[in-house]
Amino acid sequence: MTGLAIEPDRRFSPATALAGLSVGLLALAMAGLLSGAVAIGPSDLLHMIGRRLGLTSDAERLTDSVLWAIRLPRVLSGAAVGAGLAVAGTALQGTFRNQMADPSLVGISPAAGLGAVAGIALTPAGGTPILMMLGAAIAGAGAALFMRRIAGRVIESNQFILVGLALGLAMLAWLGTIVLAWDSPRVPTFTFWVFGGLAGSTWKTLAVGAPVVLVGIAMVAGSARSLDLLALGEVEARHVGLDVDRVITVILIGVGLAVGGAVGLGGAIGFVGLVAPLVLRRWIGPAHRWLIPASALGGGAAVVAIDTLARTVASPVEIPVGLLTAILGAPVFIWFLMRAGRSYS
Amino acid sequence: MTTAVRAEEITYRRGSAVLVDGVSLATEPGKIVGIVGPNGAGKTTLLRILAGDLIPTSGQARVQELDPSRATPIELARVRSYLSPRGVSENPFAVRDTVAMGRHPHRRAMIDADQHDAIVDSAMERTDVLHLGRRIMSSLSSGEQQRVGLARVIAQGTPVILLDEPTSSLDIGHQETVMRALRSLADDGTTIVVVLHDINLAAAHSDRIMLLSAGQAAATGTPSEVLTSERLSSVYRQPMRVVDHPHRACPLVLTVDHNAAID
Numbered sequence: 001m002t003g004l005a006i007e008p009d010r011r012f013s014p015a016t017a018l019a020g021l022s023v024g025l026l027a028l029a030m031a032g033l034l035s036g037a038v039a040i041g042p043s044d045l046l047h048m049i050g051r052r053l054g055l056t057s058d059a060e061r062l063t064d065s066v067l068w069a070i071r072l073p074r075v076l077s078g079a080a081v082g083a084g085l086a087v088a089g090t091a092l093q094g095t096f097r098n099q100m101a102d103p104s105l106v107g108i109s110p111a112a113g114l115g116a117v118a119g120i121a122l123t124p125a126g127g128t129p130i131l132m133m134l135g136a137a138i139a140g141a142g143a144a145l146f147m148r149r150i151a152g153r154v155i156e157s158n159q160f161i162l163v164g165l166a167l168g169l170a171m172l173a174w175l176g177t178i179v180l181a182w183d184s185p186r187v188p189t190f191t192f193w194v195f196g197g198l199a200g201s202t203w204k205t206l207a208v209g210a211p212v213v214l215v216g217i218a219m220v221a222g223s224a225r226s227l228d229l230l231a232l233g234e235v236e237a238r239h240v241g242l243d244v245d246r247v248i249t250v251i252l253i254g255v256g257l258a259v260g261g262a263v264g265l266g267g268a269i270g271f272v273g274l275v276a277p278l279v280l281r282r283w284i285g286p287a288h289r290w291l292i293p294a295s296a297l298g299g300g301a302a303v304v305a306i307d308t309l310a311r312t313v314a315s316p317v318e319i320p321v322g323l324l325t326a327i328l329g330a331p332v333f334i335w336f337l338m339r340a341g342r343s344y345s
Numbered sequence: 346m347t348t349a350v351r352a353e354e355i356t357y358r359r360g361s362a363v364l365v366d367g368v369s370l371a372t373e374p375g376k377i378v379g380i381v382g383p384n385g386a387g388k389t390t391l392l393r394i395l396a397g398d399l400i401p402t403s404g405q406a407r408v409q410e411l412d413p414s415r416a417t418p419i420e421l422a423r424v425r426s427y428l429s430p431r432g433v434s435e436n437p438f439a440v441r442d443t444v445a446m447g448r449h450p451h452r453r454a455m456i457d458a459d460q461h462d463a464i465v466d467s468a469m470e471r472t473d474v475l476h477l478g479r480r481i482m483s484s485l486s487s488g489e490q491q492r493v494g495l496a497r498v499i500a501q502g503t504p505v506i507l508l509d510e511p512t513s514s515l516d517i518g519h520q521e522t523v524m525r526a527l528r529s530l531a532d533d534g535t536t537i538v539v540v541l542h543d544i545n546l547a548a549a550h551s552d553r554i555m556l557l558s559a560g561q562a563a564a565t566g567t568p569s570e571v572l573t574s575e576r577l578s579s580v581y582r583q584p585m586r587v588v589d590h591p592h593r594a595c596p597l598v599l600t601v602d603h604n605a606a607i608d
Contacts, residue, residue, distance in 0.1 A: 232434075233436075235398065236431075238398075239429075240422050240426075240450060241419040241421070241423070241449050286437040287438075287442070
């Protein structure tokens, strides 16, 4: 052993990192609001805010409605989606002690998609998306709890990932079959369920989806200390007094809600839940009381930024946001894993 | 006599296999009990029953008058700690944070952070890992990880400590360091039940030894009562000679050639 890992790269204290991530999220959200087909400047943004708060009685501008009805719900949805997926990834990686545990890779996002479609089928035409979000959350939690049973039966962590991949591919195939066969305008396209997209963001979906995501995040955040203890291993965590089965059930239901809300809002977006915890753990260390809020902010910032790219980079064509998260996320993931591999060899 | 750890006629079956077969044990506080025996004799199973991980098929266990199969995790964590024989851990936390996790069952106790810190430091000092405090667990050697695990168990501060092969990855110097640490804990009233593969380590440091063979207690008593040439040769199916340790008041077990006659 020659001077290996002394602590993560603590370039920032956790509090500094959280402050920086908050500023970054706000800045990227601002950039998202100001970019797009309709030219909007900071003064237009101030004007819209002023009118909404009743501070100014100026005449309404065209940009007001673009900002209010289209861009703001979309940016907020992006933040909620990114926060939900990244916190879910952090929770799954901590629970299963596996850096590959990600809502997409272990089948939870595709299951949530299937649940969402079931919820849509049960919703009367013109109804609120409550059943869709709940369906997604229930199916997501179900898949997470199923994977917990798998984790208890397999010895090797790569078997766990393989089972998750198989589950995910099967769910995705069912989802594709149902969506294509049903062929209803009420159901988002198959592309949405595979690669995601925030183009359909409205206040109506946000009003249901964001609370679902937030409750999920809160359940995970409330289990931060338990997630730390689980790093010892499940058996050891029980020996220091943790009621392991109960806390893992709570965590995984939280994961189901966070992923379900995220998938309901933005479809299946990969790599956020995989990469955000990996990068942030490196920056601020493994303690979940910091890692969970950092994941929420960092994941939110990442999806807001990438969604801005998705709708501007090939304008007027919009690229599905999940394609860009994969294009950008995969190299980061590979780079981090190789760096980690080097330090352990 | 008060007993810290008690096992009464414990039997544990899995399928048709009887892993532990009617084993009884009673330990007064402040003693070190060594459990030895060949592979598959039921040592780990017995320890896991005492720890509350496994529920015996019949018979009952008591740890500080608590039934491990009925107590909640937190109740158990306040009376017994347990070190499992694990390989290399993927734990991303630093050494000191890992040891401090042993304080979890007492986080609501009426003592201040300084006292928790002092307990953690003293546990780390006992197993010689104080200098590793800021290192990441997964970067340590298996022997270092084992000593950190032991420090965590000591930091838990329980009246009973259960250890499954705590010295399996340790060099001979650290084996003695660890056994000395256990003795000083026992002198302060802690009861220690420790599974050991190394019979001589058990002989030198245990107050009592239980020799398990095929799930049954072949003998229980002081090291010199239990460790006899004939008994060990028959239990391990390997000729052995037991002599007096020239520098310690304990038996010394030697293996001899298969065709050597037994005195």
